[in-house]
Amino acid sequence: MKRIGVLTSGGDAPGMNACLRAVVLTAHANELEVIGFQRGFNGVIDQQYQTLSPYHVSGIIQDGGTLLKSARCPAMLTEDGLKQAASNLHDLELDALLVIGGDGSFRGTLELAPYYQGKLLGIPGTIDNDVDGSDFSIGFATALDTALDAIDKIRDTADAFERIFLVEVMGRHTGYLAVAAGIAAGAEQIICPELAAELDLDKIAEHVEQARKHRGNCSYIIVIAETMYPGGAGTLAVDLESRGIECRASILGHIQRGGRPVGADRILATKLGAYAVEQLVQGAHLMMAGEINGKAGLYPLALTGDKKKQVDSYLLRWQQQVAQY
Numbered sequence: 240m241k242r243i244g245v246l247t248s249g250g251d252a253p254g255m256n257a258c259l260r261a262v263v264l265t266a267h268a269n270e271l272e273v274i275g276f277q278r279g280f281n282g283v284i285d286q287q288y289q290t291l292s293p294y295h296v297s298g299i300i301q302d303g304g305t306l307l308k309s310a311r312c313p314a315m316l317t318e319d320g321l322k323q324a325a326s327n328l329h330d331l332e333l334d335a336l337l338v339i340g341g342d343g344s345f346r347g348t349l350e351l352a353p354y355y356q357g358k359l360l361g362i363p364g365t366i367d368n369d370v371d372g373s374d375f376s377i378g379f380a381t382a383l384d385t386a387l388d389a390i391d392k393i394r395d396t397a398d399a400f401e402r403i404f405l406v407e408v409m410g411r412h413t414g415y416l417a418v419a420a421g422i423a424a425g426a427e428q429i430i431c432p433e434l435a436a437e438l439d440l441d442k443i444a445e446h447v448e449q450a451r452k453h454r455g456n457c458s459y460i461i462v463i464a465e466t467m468y469p470g471g472a473g474t475l476a477v478d479l480e481s482r483g484i485e486c487r488a489s490i491l492g493h494i495q496r497g498g499r500p501v502g503a504d505r506i507l508a509t510k511l512g513a514y515a516v517e518q519l520v521q522g523a524h525l526m527m528a529g530e531i532n533g534k535a536g537l538y539p540l541a542l543t544g545d546k547k548k549q550v551d552s553y554l555l556r557w558q559q560q561v562a563q564y
C-alpha cells in the first residue's frame with residue numbers, strides 16, 4: 240500500500256479535522272501518501288483534491304468544520320457517478336479510500352465497492368450519532384454540549400418568565416441528540432422518533448398542566464428532535480397554543496454543527512483516525528473503524544445502518560416517570 244485517499248462527507252461534525260490530522264500523521268508514519276478530496280464525494284468525481292502532509296494538518300486539532308469541506312453529492316446516486324468516481328480513484332492509483340461521515344456516506348461507500356478495486360473504510364463522523372458499530376460518532380459530544388449551553392440559557396429566561404419552551408435539536412430521523420440533551424438539560428418532556436412516530440398534542444398539553452399542578456407556574460422545557468412535527472417546532476408551538484398552552488419555540492439549528500470540538504471528540508477522532516489507517520495497512524476492507532466500550536474495533540460497513548443501537552431507554556423511562564414533579 241502506497242497511497243490512500245480521504246474525504247469528509249455528509250453533515251460536517253466537530254472533530255473531523257482532528258480525525259484528518261490523525262489519519263495523515265499515521266499514514267506518514269507508515270510511509271503512505273495521502274490525497275484529500277474536497278467537498279465529500281464531489282472531489283472524487285470532479286477531481287478536486289490535494290496532497291495532505293503533516294504540515295497541512297498541523298494546528299487543526301482544535302478547529303471545527305473540516306479542512307476538506309463537506310457536501311452532499313447527488314451524482315453518487317447514479318451509476319455513471321459511481322463509475323466516474325471509481326475511475327478517478329484508479330487513475331490516481333489510490334490503494335484505499337477512507338470516508339469520514341455518517342450513515343448516508345457509508346451507503347455511498349458501499350455502492351462504490353463493485354466498481355473500485357481498492358480498499359474502502361469508514362469512520363463515523365456525524366452529530367446524529369446514528370451509526371451502528373460505535374458507541375459514539377465524532378461530533379456528537381460537542382453538539383450535545385452546544386445544545387446544552389443553549390438550553391441552559393433558555394431555561395434562565397423560561398424561569399424568569401415562567402414560560403414554556405419548545406427547543407428543537409438536530410438529528411435527522413433519530414433522537415440520540417434530543418434524548419441526551421433533554422436528559423442533561425433536565426427537560427420536562429423529550430419528543431423523539433424512538434418514543435412515538437406521531438405526536439399526541441393532547442398528551443403533551445396534559446403533561447404541562449400536570450407539572451403546573453405540582454409546581455405551580457414554572458418554566459417547562461420540551462426538547463424535540465427535528466422532523467418530528469410537520470412544519471417544525473414553530474408550527475407545533477402554534478398548534479399547542481390553540482389547546483391553551485402558550486409556548487415559545489427555539490430552533491437551535493446549525494450552531495449544533497459548529498464550534499471547537501470538546502476533548503471527548505478530539506480523543507475519539509484521534510483514536511479512530513489512527514486506528515483506521517493501521518487497519519487499512521493490515522488489509523481491512525468494507526469495514527468501519529468504531530469504538531465500543533472504550534475499545535477501537537472494526538464493524539462491517541454494510542451493518543452500520545441497521546439501527547440496532549438504542550437511545551438510553553433507562554434514562555428515558557426515568558425521565559418520563561419523574562418529569563412532572
Ligand code: ATP
Pocket residue numbers: 248249250251280310311312313314315316340341342343344345346347348350364365366367411
Ligand atoms: P449526516 O447524517 O451527518 O448528515 P450522512 O453521511 O448520513 O451524514 P447523507 O447526506 O445521508 O449524510 O449522505 C452523504 C452523501 O453520501 C450523499 O450526498 C451521497 O453523495 C452519498 N450517499 C448517501 N446515500 C447514498 C446511496 N444510497 N448511494 C450512493 N451514495 C449515497
